[in-house]
Amino acid sequence: GGSLLMKYSMIDDNENDDAAHASGGGLYVRGDTSIYWSTIANNRANVGGGLATALDSTHSIFIGESTISGNEAGHAAGIGANMPITVENSTIAFNRMPRPSSIPFDYAFGAGLSLGWSATITSSIVANNVTYDDTGEEPADIGGGVPIPVAGSNNLFMSSGQPIPPDTI
Secondary structure (H helix, E strand, C coil), X not given: CCCEEEECCEEECCEECCCCCCECCCEEECCCEEEECCEEECCEEEECCCEEECCCCCCCEEEECCEEECCEEEECCCEEECCCEXXXXXXXXXXXXXXXXXXXXXXXXXXXXXXXXXXXXXXXXEEXXXXXXXXXXXXXXXXXXXXXXXXXXXXXXXXXXXXXXXXXX
8 A cells, every 4th residue: 555666576477366356467556656677577467467556646656667568467468557657668568458348438458558547658668469359469559548648759659549649659
């Protein structure tokens, strides 16, 4: 329930299968969170395979020079960000989530990053995150409740259901 400062760490191969609403396979955070020079990989949960946050606009997340990769969840496989998030010089890639049978109105799938609040992404890569089913895979890098504009610059995004900065590749 407090703040988290994480440096030079690896959160790898964890699973939260406690309940149908299990959140945060790698991490579940409620307070201000800062993650530097770390890897969150190969974790599983129902929501937020790598990292899930509490619904809270009074706290924020900062991720710098880190990698979120190879996580899987039914929703928000990489990061489920339900508080403001800033990502700098980081990679969010190769996270996977099964494609649900229905799509909620005003929602975009976010296998890499699913936004519930504002986001600033700078000098980062968000790519090769997918939803999948028996028919194949579909790109789903940035999503969440639509629209939540993404601020920042100098990024490479493969796909986004959210409005993104004009200089994004």
